[in-house]
Every structure is written in structure tokens, then in C-alpha cells.
Amino acid sequence: MDMINPTVVDLSRFQFALTALYHFMFVPLTLGLTFMLAAMETVYVVTGRKIYKDMAMFWGKLFGINFALGVATGITMEFEFGTNWSMYSRFFGDMFGTPLAIEGLMAFFMESTFVGLMFFGWDRLSKQAHLAVTYLVALGSNLSALWILIANAGMNVPHGAHFDPDTMRLQFDSFVKLIFSPDAQAKFVHTSVAGYVSAALLVMGVSAFYLLRGQHRQFAARSFRMAALFGIISTVAVITLGDVLGREDYMEQPTKIAAIEGLWHTSKPPYEPWILAALPDDAKQENHFEIGVPFVLTPLITHDFNTPIRGMHELEDAAAPRIESGIVAVSALRRYQETHQQADLDAFKAHEADLGFGFLATRHAPNQDVTAIPADALQSVVEQTKPDILPNVFVTFWSFRIMVFLALYFFALFAISAYLSLKNKLERNKLILKACMWSIPLPILATEFGWITAEAGRQPWTVFNTLPTFLSASTHSTSYMVFSLAGFALLYSIFIAAELYLMFKFARLGPEAHDAPHSDDAYAAHCAVVGTPHASGH
Amino acid sequence: MQLLRLAGLAAALVVSLLFAVFVGDQGPWYFAWVIGTIMIILISGAGAILLDAQQDGKIGSSSDQEV
Numbered sequence: 001m002d003m004i005n006p007t008v009v010d011l012s013r014f015q016f017a018l019t020a021l022y023h024f025m026f027v028p029l030t031l032g033l034t035f036m037l038a039a040m041e042t043v044y045v046v047t048g049r050k051i052y053k054d055m056a057m058f059w060g061k062l063f064g065i066n067f068a069l070g071v072a073t074g075i076t077m078e079f080e081f082g083t084n085w086s087m088y089s090r091f092f093g094d095m096f097g098t099p100l101a102i103e104g105l106m107a108f109f110m111e112s113t114f115v116g117l118m119f120f121g122w123d124r125l126s127k128q129a130h131l132a133v134t135y136l137v138a139l140g141s142n143l144s145a146l147w148i149l150i151a152n153a154g155m156n157v158p159h160g161a162h163f164d165p166d167t168m169r170l171q172f173d174s175f176v177k178l179i180f181s182p183d184a185q186a187k188f189v190h191t192s193v194a195g196y197v198s199a200a201l202l203v204m205g206v207s208a209f210y211l212l213r214g215q216h217r218q219f220a221a222r223s224f225r226m227a228a229l230f231g232i233i234s235t236v237a238v239i240t241l242g243d244v245l246g247r248e249d250y251m252e253q254p255t256k257i258a259a260i261e262g263l264w265h266t267s268k269p270p271y272e273p274w275i276l277a278a279l280p281d282d283a284k285q286e287n288h289f290e291i292g293v294p295f296v297l298t299p300l301i302t303h304d305f306n307t308p309i310r311g312m313h314e315l316e317d318a319a320a321p322r323i324e325s326g327i328v329a330v331s332a333l334r335r336y337q338e339t340h341q342q343a344d345l346d347a348f349k350a351h352e353a354d355l356g357f358g359f360l361a362t363r364h365a366p367n368q369d370v371t372a373i374p375a376d377a378l379q380s381v382v383e384q385t386k387p388d389i390l391p392n393v394f395v396t397f398w399s400f401r402i403m404v405f406l407a408l409y410f411f412a413l414f415a416i417s418a419y420l421s422l423k424n425k426l427e428r429n430k431l432i433l434k435a436c437m438w439s440i441p442l443p444i445l446a447t448e449f450g451w452i453t454a455e456a457g458r459q460p461w462t463v464f465n466t467l468p469t470f471l472s473a474s475t476h477s478t479s480y481m482v483f484s485l486a487g488f489a490l491l492y493s494i495f496i497a498a499e500l501y502l503m504f505k506f507a508r509l510g511p512e513a514h515d516a517p518h519s520d521d522a523y524a525a526h527c528a529v530v531g532t533p534h535a536s537g538h
Numbered sequence: 539m540q541l542l543r544l545a546g547l548a549a550a551l552v553v554s555l556l557f558a559v560f561v562g563d564q565g566p567w568y569f570a571w572v573i574g575t576i577m578i579i580l581i582s583g584a585g586a587i588l589l590d591a592q593q594d595g596k597i598g599s600s601s602d603q604e605v
Contacts, residue, residue, distance in 0.1 A: 039579040043586050052586070176564070185567035192571060196578065211605070221605035225589050230582040237574055244567065422585070424592060427604050 003368055004470055011481035012084045012473040015488060017455070019077050021448055022492040026070030026499070028447045031145055031192050032199025033063040034138035036230060037118075041134050043226075045127050055223055056134070057122065058511040059203060064119060065502045067141075069495050071112075076488070078104075084481075088462050088472035094172045095154045095161050099179075103147035111140030145195075146188050153184035155463050156454075157252045163355060163466075165333055165348055170463065183252060186245040187454075193238045194450065197410055198443035200231030204417060205440035206507045208433040211426060219511050224436075225421045232414035239407055243300075249457070250301050250309070253464060255389055256457035257301060258312045259396040262287050265311040269298040272309070277401070280393040285313065312393070316386040323382045325351045326358025331371045356466040361385045363470060388468075391459040399452040406446040413439060 037056050044052035078100065081089050089096070114136040121130055154161070160177030161170040178184070204227040210220035250257045257263075262280045264287065273292025280287050301309055310318075329351035336344035351358075358370055364384040366372045373381050417436060420426050426433065458464055462472040562569040589605075 035575060035579060036582075039582045040586075042579060043583045046583070047587060047590065049590065180565045180568075182567075185565050189567045189571045189574075193574070196575075217605055222586050222589055224605075225585045226582040229585040230578055233574075233578045233581060237578075241567070418585075421605075422588070424589075424604055 004363070004473075005475070005478065006470065007478050008476055008481055009470045009473045011478065011485060012476075013469065015084060015481065015485045016077075016080060017452075018485070019073070019080060019488055019492065020451065020455075022496065023070065023073040023077060024448055024451055025444055025496065026066050026073060027145065028191075028195035028198035028444060029066045029202060030063065030070050030141050031195025032197065032234075033059060033066065033202070034134070034141050035196060036199050036203060036227065037063060038131070038134045038138045039226060039230065040223075041131050045131050051219060051222060053122075054511050055219060055226075058219075059223070060118065061506055062202070062206075062503060064115075065499060065506070067115060069499045073492060073495055084474050084476070085462070085472050086474040088467065090169065091467050091472070092155070092158075092170055092463050095158065095170055095178065096151050098172065098175070099147040099151040099154070103144055103151075107140050107143035107147055111137055111144055114140060142192050145192055149187045149191055150179055150181075150184045152454075153181050153187050154178055155461075156187075156458055157181055157183040157248075158463050158466055163352065165336055165345065168337075170466070183245075183248050186241065186248045190238060190241040190245045191447075191450075193234050193241055194443070194447045196234035197231055197238055197407075198447060200227045200234060200414070201410065201436070201443050202440055203227035204231060204414075205437045208436035209507070210510060212430060212433050212437065216510050217427075221421070221426065224417070224426060228414055228418035228421045231410070232418045235407065235411045235414050239411065242404075242407070246301065247303065253458065254310050255312065255315055255391060256396070258310065258315060259391045259393045259457055260400045260453065261297060261301070261309070262290070262393060262397045263297075263309060263311045264313055266314045267297060267309040267311065269302075269308055270295055270305040272297040274300055275397075278397065280397050282390075282393050285387070312390055316389060319357065319386055319389045320382050322354040322357040323361050323385045324378065326354035326356065327361050327370045327373065327378070327381070328358070329355045330358035330362075334371050356461065356463075356468065357385075357389075359471055360388055360460065360468045362468075363388070388460055391457050396453060396457045399449040399456065403446050403449040403453060406442055406449075409439075410443065410446070 037060050040052050040056040040059065043049070044056060081096070114133050117125070117133045118130070118137050121133060125133065158170060159181045160172065160174040162173055163169075164171045172178075203223050207220040207224035207227065210216045211224065246257070246260075249260075262275050262278050264285055271294055273290070273294045274296035275287070275290050275292040278287040278290045298305055298307065298309065329348055332344050332347035332351065333355070335341075336348055361370055361373075361381055362368050364381045366374075366377075370381075413432075413435060416432055417426075420429055420432060460468050460470070462469050558569065561572070
């Protein structure tokens with residue numbers, strides 16, 4: 001067996017994090033903008049007012065730019081599993097490959113096909129047929145996210161699979177269990193609705209820009225109103241669904257929850273404070289200072305007032321017997337692969353549940369071989385492995401808090417914006433309009449930090465409690481990894497620059513530069529004459 | 539034609555009910571997402587129509603009204 005090079009593992013992790021975070025800058029807008037376009041077009045079909053068609057076409061153009069770059073950055077990631085994470089792909093491919101294949105064959109093809117019809121079908125389809133196409137694009141893009149998140153949920157809570165000692169892989173047992181796992185459900189709804197928030201703030205921010213400059217006022221007022229209402233409900237939903245996901249993590253991934261909360265020792269209900277700010281020290285395994293709100297943590301996590309939450313020190317102690325048992329499992333598995341004797345298989349089966357912890361001990365075994373651990377060194381290896389079960393607490397703790405604080409800010413901003421819009425007092429409140437405009441990138445930032453919380457919190461595992469990350473990477477050379485990492489960083493930075501250039505360009509041009517021009521004065525004059533909604537563009 | 543349309547709507551209703559029963563039971567959060575997304579779209583659309591109605595009530599007096 002090739003020795004594991006920690007530098008290559010770290011570079012592989014860094015490369016995947018980089019590409020995933022770049023890709024995830026585009027994804028939330030795609031998820032949300034499609035349903036916002038569907039909402040605008042629905043109003044157009046219902047009322048017949050052309051301004052809503054102009055809205056759907058203009059915001060659709062911004063969606064198109066984002067969609068194209070999202071696809072370009074997403075495709076490379078699928079190949080990365082094979083190139084940089086070949087051990088993971090071999091071990092978990094049965095579980096992971098199925099939803100990924102369905103994503104490509106069903107959701108992505110559906111989305112891509114109907115995107116073409118959506119952009120080029122305005123004059124070729126009836127209003128109703130075009131509306132159906134827009135809804136199908138929205139459904140397709142969100143179904144695409146669904147399958148990816150089902151695959152990701154399998155990594156976090158690998159339900160519906162068993163380890164086969166003959167093939168040395170996790171084998172698929174139940175498709176239904178995978179799709180309907182509570183983690184997949186919670187992840188999908190939370191992520192999808194976070195995309196709605198991102199899209200709503202983009203539309204609201206660009207509309208605020210027009211209102212501040214006194215341009216496209218009727219267009220901007222309607223876009224702002226729809227986005228504010230879309231955003232406020234979505235923000236309430238994303239916070240609620242985040243709680244669902246947190247509860248799921250509490251049930252299935254206690255180390256992630258303990259790291260998120262900076263909880264080194266088991267909590268003392270009901271007083272235990274929810275830490276607002278702290279400086280977690282991973283090396284010393286303590287927080288340097290804490291500012292917290294008492295009586296909040298226990299009900300927040302457990303949904304009651306009396307259940308203690310296990311701290312990281314206690315979780316480490318609880319892992320010790322599992323590491324010892326896992327070492328027995330790995331040793332028995334190694335023997336079984338050589339002998340194929342029933343006795344070795346039975347020995348493995350007796351400790352199978354702790355196999356992942358045995359893999360985790362590999363790093364501290366002589367020559368990375370747990371079968372070579374002398375009896376007198378076993379406890380030392382177990383003690384060395386114990387801290388490895390924890391994720392990076394500083395990163396997990398702060399990425400979660402940044403996400404949460406931003407979500408609370410969005411709630412306040414959307415609530416005030418929706419109120420002012422409903423009262424027709426937007427233009428008097430330039431401060432709010434400026435806040436909306438400058439807040440456009442923040443939901444993207446929040447989703448990025450949410451993603452970091454989920455992925456960093458799952459460490460040290462790629463498949464939770466089953467396959468450690470350091471055993472999942474391919475055995476590339478360091479120079480290969482540095483070269484490909486630099487290439488990805490350069491290419492994706494160009495993509496981001498292109499996206500920002502095009503977004504700014506088309507946002508500044510505004511809807512009047514669009515194929516179907518609309519003038520505020522013409523619209524106002526028309527309404528003044530007819531006193532009713534003006535006619536459809538068709 | 540009317541009968542065909544009625545049959546189509548009835549089929550859609552049956553599919554929706556089956557979807558609601560199955561997904562509501564097996565995947566309650568998926569079901570919540572479907573219902574929630576529809577609600578978000580309808581409320582944001584209603585907000586826009588309300589703005590039209592607010593402006594239609596005032597537009598005769600001024601074309602430069604505040605938004």
C-alpha cells in the first residue's frame with residue numbers, strides 16, 4: 001500500500017474546497033432566481049401587464065449569465081471525485097454515484113433543455129406554455145440541487161448501505177432510505193431556500209440601485225416589492241429549516257454540533273449559555289473567552305430544557321473503545337482478505353460497526369499499518385487517535401456564527417424593506433435602499449459559510465464514522481496537486497471576474513436596454529388614460 | 539374538449555393527492571418545500587398585484603407618485 005502523504009491530502013482538500021466554494025457562488029442564485037422568474041411571469045400571465053414580462057426577461061438575463069458560469073464550474077467537480085478522491089470514489093461510489101448520475105440524466109438535462117426554451121421561446125410559445133417552461137427550469141435547477149444534496153447527505157449519515165468485506169466497498173441497500181433520509185431532506189430544503197434569499201437580495205439590491213438613481217422606477221418598485229416579500233418569507237423559512245438541520249446533526253453527528261457550539265465539556269442544562277463569541281483553541285482544547293446568552297443552548301439544540309449535550313472531551317473518551325474495537329476490525333478484515341476463513345470474517349463482523357475508527361488509527365500506527373501495533377503500544381495509539389475524531393473547532397464555530405448573524409441581518413433588512421414597500425415609502429428611505437444595494441453579496445457569503453460549517457464539521461471523515469478523509473485521497477505527487485490547484489484558482493477567478501463584469505454591465509444597462517423596452521412615463525401615461533392595467537405584450 | 543380538460547384536471551388532482559400522501563408521509567420536509575415554495579411565489583405575486591392596485595387608485599392625480 002502506498003504511504004499516505006499528508007501534504008497531498010491537504011492539497012486535495014484545499015482544491016476541492018476551492019472549487020466547491022467557487023461553484024457555490026453561482027448555485028444559490030440559480031436556485032432562487034428561477035422561482036423568482038416564475039413568480040414574475042405568473043403575475044404577467046394572470047394580469048396581462050407587460051411590465052411583468054419585461055421583469056421576467058431582464059432578471060432572466062442575469063439568471064442566464066449566472067447559470068452558464070455555474071454549469072462551467074460544476075462539471076469539473078464531478079471529475080475531481082475520480083482524479084483526486086479515487087479511494088473515496090471506490091469505497092463510496094455505489095452510494096454516491098447513483099444520485100450524481102440521476103442529477104445529470106434527469107435534473108440537469110431537464111433544466112438545460114428548458115432553459116433554451118425559456119430564453120428563446122418568448123415569441124414562439126403561448127404565454128401559458130412559456131410559463132410552464134419557466135416553472136420546469138425552476139424545478140429542474142432545484143431537482144439538480146436535490147440529487148447533489150442527497151449524495152452529500154449519504155456522506156454525512158450513510159443510511160441505506162452496508163460494508164461488503166469481499167469488495168471492500170459500501171454497497172447500496174435501499175434507494176428509498178437514501179432519498180428520504182432526514183438529513184437529505186433537511187439539507188435540501190435549507191439549501192434551496194437559502195438560494196431564494198440570495199436571489200431575493202440580488203433583485204432587491206439592483207432595484208434599490210435604480211430607485212436611488214430615479215431610473216426605471218415602476219419596474220424597480222415592482223421588482224423590489226416582489227423580492228422583499230419573497231425574501232422575508234424565505235428568510236423565516238431558512239432559519240426554521242436551519243434549526244431542523246441542526247437537530248438532525250445533534251442526533252447523528254454529535255462532534256459537529258459540539259464543534260459548532262464550542263462545547264468542550266458536556267452541557268449543564270438548563271443554564272448552559274449559547275456562546276455568541278469565543279476564541280476556540282484547537283490545540284489546547286478550550287475556549288479562551290466566551291460571551292454567551294444563558295438558558296438558550298439546551299432548548300435550541302435538544303428542543304427541551306433538561307437534556308445535556310455531550311461535549312468534545314466526553315465524545316473523545318467515548319471514542320476510545322470504538323478506536324480499539326476498530327483496530328481489531330481492520331486487523332480481522334486484513335486477515336480475511338488473505339485467508340477468506342469464516343473465523344476471520346466472524347471476528348470482523350463482531351467489530352464491524354467500529355471499522356471507521358480503526359481506519360482513523362492508521363495514521364498513528366507503525367508504517368500506517370494497524371496490524372503492526374504492538375500490544376503494549378495499543379493504548380498509546382488509541383490516545384493519539386482520540387483527538388482526531390474532532391473537526392477544526394475554530395473554523396466550524398465561526399463559520400456557523402457568521403452564517404447565523406447574517407441570516408438575522410437579512411431578516412431585519414427584508415422585514416423593513418417589505419414594510420416600506422407595502423407602505424410605498426421606499427424612496428424616502430435612502431439608507432435602506434443603500435443597505436439593500438450593498439448587501440447583495442452577503443447571502444452568497446452566508447451560504448458559503450453554511451457550506452463550510454457542514455463540510456468542516458463532518459471532518460475527519462468523508463463518510464461519517466466510516467471513511468477518514470486522509471484515506472480517501474488519490475496518491476498524486478505534490479507538484480501535480482500544486483499545479484492543478486493553481487490552474488483551478490486561475491481559471492475560476494477568471495470565471496468570477498467574467499460573471500461580475502457581465503452582471504454589473506447588464507444591471508447598469510437596466511431593463512430599457514432590454515429587447516422589450518418599457519418606459520416609466522409611457523407606462524404611467526397609459527395607466528392614467530385607461531385607468532386600468534395596460535394590455536399584454538402579446 | 540371540455541370533457542378532456544375536466545379529465546386532465548381530475549388526473550392532476552389525483553396525482554397531487556397521491557404525491558401529498560406519499561411524500562407527506564415519507565418526506566415531510568420535501569412536502570413542506572413544495573407547499574412553501576408555492577406559497578412564497580403566490581405571496582410575492584400578490585404583493586406586486588397589490589402595488590398595481592395601490593397605484594391604480596392614485597395614478598389619476600399624479601404620474602410621479604412615490605414608490
